Amino acid sequence: MTRLLFVASEAYPLIKTGGLADIAGSLPEVLRQQGVDVRLLLPAYRQLLDGIDQSRTVAELELAGISLRILATVLPGTGVETWLLDHPSFAERLGNPYHGPDGQPWPDNADRFMLLSRLAAAISTGEAGLDWRPDVLHCNDWHTGPAVALTHLQEQRPLTLFTVHSLAHMGLFDRGTFERLQLPGHFWQDSALEFYDQFSFIKGGLVYADYITTVSPTYAREICESPGGMGLEGLLQARRERLVGILNGIDHGVWNPAADPYLEHHYDAANLEGKALEKTALQRSLGLAELDDRPLLGIVGRLVEQKGLELILPALGDILAKPAQVVVLGTGERRYEEQLQAVARAHPDAMAVILAYDESLAHRIEASADIFLMPSLFEPCGLNQLYSLRYGTLPLVRAVGGLADTVVDATPQALADGTATGFVFGPPDSGEFMSALARAIALWRDQASWRRLQATAMAQDFSWQRSAARYLELYDSPR
Ligand code: ADP
Numbered sequence: 001m002t003r004l005l006f007v008a009s010e011a012y013p014l015i016k017t018g019g020l021a022d023i024a025g026s027l028p029e030v031l032r033q034q035g036v037d038v039r040l041l042l043p044a045y046r047q048l049l050d051g052i053d054q055s056r057t058v059a060e061l062e063l064a065g066i067s068l069r070i071l072a073t074v075l076p077g078t079g080v081e082t083w084l085l086d087h088p089s090f091a092e093r094l095g096n097p098y099h100g101p102d103g104q105p106w107p108d109n110a111d112r113f114m115l116l117s118r119l120a121a122a123i124s125t126g127e128a129g130l131d132w133r134p135d136v137l138h139c140n141d142w143h144t145g146p147a148v149a150l151t152h153l154q155e156q157r158p159l160t161l162f163t164v165h166s167l168a169h170m171g172l173f174d175r176g177t178f179e180r181l182q183l184p185g186h187f188w189q190d191s192a193l194e195f196y197d198q199f200s201f202i203k204g205g206l207v208y209a210d211y212i213t214t215v216s217p218t219y220a221r222e223i224c225e226s227p228g229g230m231g232l233e234g235l236l237q238a239r240r241e242r243l244v245g246i247l248n249g250i251d252h253g254v255w256n257p258a259a260d261p262y263l264e265h266h267y268d269a270a271n272l273e274g275k276a277l278e279k280t281a282l283q284r285s286l287g288l289a290e291l292d293d294r295p296l297l298g299i300v301g302r303l304v305e306q307k308g309l310e311l312i313l314p315a316l317g318d319i320l321a322k323p324a325q326v327v328v329l330g331t332g333e334r335r336y337e338e339q340l341q342a343v344a345r346a347h348p349d350a351m352a353v354i355l356a357y358d359e360s361l362a363h364r365i366e367a368s369a370d371i372f373l374m375p376s377l378f379e380p381c382g383l384n385q386l387y388s389l390r391y392g393t394l395p396l397v398r399a400v401g402g403l404a405d406t407v408v409d410a411t412p413q414a415l416a417d418g419t420a421t422g423f424v425f426g427p428p429d430s431g432e433f434m435s436a437l438a439r440a441i442a443l444w445r446d447q448a449s450w451r452r453l454q455a456t457a458m459a460q461d462f463s464w465q466r467s468a469a470r471y472l473e474l475y476d477s478p479r
């Protein structure tokens with residue numbers, strides 16, 4: 001039985017800011033069900049500790065002069081044994097895991113996530129005083145990059161895997177931070193953790209891992225080139241044979257319109273009446289006009305440049321004039337929040353903007369909307385378009401990363417073949433976005449065609465089975 005240590009900075013339902021939490025909250029359980037002896041390692045944030053009923057202390061130790069505890073609990077809704085790194089820099093701070101109320105990163109992030117990395121490495125190399133050691137260390141994103149590098153200092157080490165959920169966050173700090181953290185001096189070179197005179201956490205994973213994975217085949221290709229590689233394309237190109245794109249899966253237990261506890265009305269592809277009822281209920285609760293003669297367009301996500309807000313914002317007036325209604329749920333950059341709110345204030349019966357993190361509303365928007373907008377500039381995988389497909393809410397996406405791998409554009413050919421599941425456009429400009437939207441709305445008006453598209457979309461299977469098997473293959477591969 002493979003012993004796996006899976007390390008991430010967030011996991012649903014304990015702590016979530018984005019898609020990484022969905023993956024860390026579902027993949028380990030799928031692997032466990034396939035016979036893997038898995039431990040999930042997370043930081044014990046205040047919010048996380050407040051949300052769990054029970055935990056027990058499994059170890060107390062000191063790493064690089066810092067005392068910490070490992071607490072054990074079970075990931076709710078799963079059988080995954082979860083280890084929590086208990087240290088005041090996580091436990092004594094309310095709010096977002098990564099940044100303060102001012103939107104700025106917590107000033108000690110390098111120290112906090114280095115501690116997570118040190119602990120993962122200590123468990124992996126048997127230096128944490130536990131009677132359990134992994135055969136495989138699977139790390140995710142920049143917060144855990146140094147864990148891979150440190151693990152590789154030891155001869156007796158597990159196989160290492162590093163998954164890139166996004167290259168946009170590299171965990172960059174200055175040289176003083178590198179020195180203060182007392183890392184081995186030879187890590188300060190271009191072929192190790194240095195990146196243009198800065199200290200890069202993510203390079204720990206990219207340089208040293210036995211295998212690098214990323215969350216879609218197209219993103220795996222994009223990051224080997226400029227601009228997708230964001231300066232790391234040379235390194236990734238050199239490691240191309242060790243880089244694999246494995247599409248994310250979704251949890252059909254959590255995202256299922258036929259049994260979603262957040263919905264009042266349930267539905268499936270055979271009977272979509274509940275979807276129409278959800279739309280009316282959402283319109284009512286958000287103060288939108290209760291009209292069924294215009295499409296409702298949904299947006300759920302972080303309000304940051306990545307998500308294509310520069311394409312959506314200038315087009316909003318034209319979108320509402322179609323006519324269409326728009327609902328936005330998200331938090332992010334202040335400038336985007338303000339611009340969206342200004343349009344909603346001017347059109348209160350046609351547009352609603354909710355600047356919050358709200359799990360329940362995210363599910364209700366997925367169920368209520370007719371079209372889901374996700375014109376991302378780049379998108380390693382994207383989960384919302386997958387949830388949208390399952391909820392019969394046809395996604396309108398840009399042909400990048402995982403969006404290109406999961407949505408089939410409604411071209412005349414694809415419509416004739418019965419393979420279309422949404423709307424895809426290429427060049428990142430508002431005009432292209434609007435013409436894809438015009439196609440979508442025209443098809444929405446043809447209810448018979450729309451039903452066929454919805455049926456195809458809802459029949460897509462993006463559950464974990466296939467992708468989990470690919471991870472299992474890698475866990476068994478030679479170093
Ligand atoms: P990313 O990880 O880049 O943010 P994904 O599409 O992979 O994008 O995943 C985003 C996840 O976060 C989805 O599960 C989505 O529902 C959720 N999410 C994002 N913003 C919010 C919000 N404001 N309220 C509730 N859920 C949100």
Ligand code: GLC
Nearest residue numbers: 019020165379380381382383
């Ligand atoms: C990142 C990416 C997103 C991906 C998620 C989970 O946040 O931006 O595209 O779906 O990680 O892998």
